[in-house]
Amino acid sequence: MEQLKRFKIFTLQRMFVDENSKQPVLRFKGFKENWLPCKFNDIANTFSGGTPAISNKNYYGGNIPFIRSAEINKSTTQLYLTPDGLKNSSAKFIKKGTLLYALYGATSGEVGIAQTDGAINQAVMAINLKKDNVYFIKTWLIKNKSKIVSTYLQGGQGNLSAKIVKLLKLSLPKIEEEKLISITIMKIDNLIKLQQLKIANLTTLKKYLLQKLFI
The missing domain is CATH 1.10.288 (Cobalamin-dependent Methionine Synthase; domain 2)
Incomplete structure (x- = not known):
């Protein structure tokens, strides 16, 4: 191995x-x-989600997987939302196969391909590519993780953001x-x-x- x-x-x-x-x-x-050189913003549309109010029990315990940053490569999640939880919050629904990028905390810079339909919170960015291959871009992000994290996270502290990701420079065949x-x-x-x-x-x-x- x-x-x-x-x-x-x-x-x-x-x-x-x-x-x-x-x-x-x-x-x-x-x-x-x-x-050819380009910026991430040229090849993809991106968005992040949000978290329904924890205090509202009607928002949790449903059948919608709530994908958090540590779960972007997993087929199951710890929390599940109800339709009301998704509707009445800034959580965003994504489809299986969507490229996911962790923005916050210890998992910053981790990348995965959604294993199930579900909703994402603010710590996860969904990347919908305009034409490029999902596995290729995933691999590019993995290859460049150390560089991205060391450039934008001082001493491992702080978070990545949509603005940072959109301006990342890469070259594509x-x-x-x-x-x-x-x-x-x-x-x-x-x-x-x-x-x-x-x-x-x-x-x-x-x-x-x-x-x-x-x-």
Whole structure:
């Protein structure tokens, strides 16, 4: 698993351009054009949500998952809203597959793809891309997380904001190249998940054997 993680880092460094380059080191055959610079605001529409009044019990306990920043990569949530909770607050409804970005606290800079329909609070930004590949942009945000956090969060303190994200600068290839890069990274991620599952299963097996083989 550690080898796969290192291989992913190696791949990201070579398949994405850095800030001083117009072309990546590693490319698929047939692509020669320079990547074009832009700002995040050029490629996506973004919005954040809000939190219904905690004191109103009628707003909670429904069937609408309330996705908070620590849950942007999860298929279940700790809290659920009622239709009234969503309607009478600034919480925003998002669809499964929406790109989500954590703005506040310890999870600042984390990125995920919504695993379920639900509502988001003010600590989560929804990113609706105009044409670009969701997995490609997710990977770009992951690759640049350390740089973004170190630039805008002094000593790990403070929050990111919609204004900061909208002005982030990046360079993009044609959509066809985006898709090929996304497929490659997705395959590596799937291999990492399989190794994680294998390790979890072996750990469970070891625990079982230790209980049965020792008095």
